[in-house]
Amino acid sequence: MTRIVAVVGTAGGVGTTRLTVECGATLARAGRDVALVDAAFGTQGLRSYVDADVDADVTALLTEEASLGDVLYDIPVDTEGRLAAAPARAPFERLARAQTVGAAKLLERQLAASSLSYDVVLVDTPPLAGNHAVAAVNAAERVALVTEDTSRGRDGLALLRGRLRDIGASGDAVLRNRATEQLSEGVGIPESEETTAAGAPVCTTPDAEFAPAVATAVESMLDISLDLDFPAGSRLENLRG
Template identity: 40%
Template sequence: MHATTLALVGATGGAGTTRTAVELAALGARDGRDVAVIDAAFTTQGLAEYVTGRIETDCTALVTDDTDAPLSTGTYPIDVDGDGGDDGRSGAEGRSDTSGDQLPGRADAVPARAPFERLARAKTAAAAQKLERRIDEAATTHDAVIVDAAPVGSNEAVAAVAAADRVAAVYPATTRGRDALQRLRGRIADVGESVDEAIAVARTSGTGSGSGNSESGDGVTLPATDPRVAAAPTAATGTGAYARAVADAYAEGFGTTVGVEFPDPGLVDRLRP
């Protein structure tokens, strides 16, 4: 097996990249695929909020102290049903099969949760090379791999972009977000890669200034949704506009088709933005 790998790169901090990565993974699992999300946003370490159980070996350890350990030792199930269950074990051996209870596929995470000393070592160029190898390793055990990366300005973000088959930029669906998207395109071009997909994330009411939805055909726009970690992933079971948009983003990002069937939207749904 060698999966398609997708680097999901935020155009700005707080663009919604990690949440989008989790939603894409859940949608893929709903479609019967085994999907891994690898945290390459070492500074924010937001992916850890979406997993179940204790995190012992994490992504930074896999590229520094535990380079000979299999990727499975730092792999944890994404909490697709929001119960935060913990069976007292960790890693692949402690997978509680939370995703398997509801979804035909698997949604896994390789999160970063590290003290400052290890975090500093994980951000070196040598560690970035090991991260690229970990991404390749994930592609041998999963049907699809998503790498959650911060704006390209760190060794780990560059490694994510370089290792991935495809690159998707995530940006706020505002005027400033569109400006940031153009800057990100330039940064990615500087490292010899290009953006294959753009995903605009609409802000919820009262969370920022600027226009709501993207006004261009740059890619998929994800409608505003509940921003709380406990509300994710909506795409695991949702049938509304947000889940439909995530399915479109998955199909475009991975260059594939999605077999998830959604009921026809009613009149009220069609009138919503």
């Protein structure tokens, strides 16, 4: 069954976009076809992971200036599954039009449409402060909350949960990015040795620490088991053993 997942950051700078990309790459490695959709219009961070000229972006889709096929760009990965992204890259005027109530409703419909062609749709979603972010959560079957592993992250998590309750939603998984084990809740993910968008995604190949932790995060957010091999003694192997 196709799953639409809103990957929601508790605040800017917690690494939601990078983690969305790495989760997508992990699913592609497991044989799933994955679409990444950018709902974080303010930062437009997903664009950094697309190695192609972006002529039409997700905001053009939401202002009915482009079709779904026009705004999905393949991210070249050596995996069994496909990884594609619909990034945001637009001038301010179109960004404003893409954040109206009507555009938000269209985002919900387009996410449902993308799920017809992909096994999993991951939506890079900013903190809930706009129509497009709320639309991403409303369209999602699962919601993953991304926070940093600090006391500030704990506060941000509480605030985000309050906003989710306000719209009648809740979180299905908590992902503690750049984990230092200050918080005990959810899945902790260490910082990758590769810190640039140009070097990502790195989860298409096994890694002794980062990639297995991302796989654990994917299993948590989707409530599935991935049939992936990792080095003996890795985080995922230890959890399963």
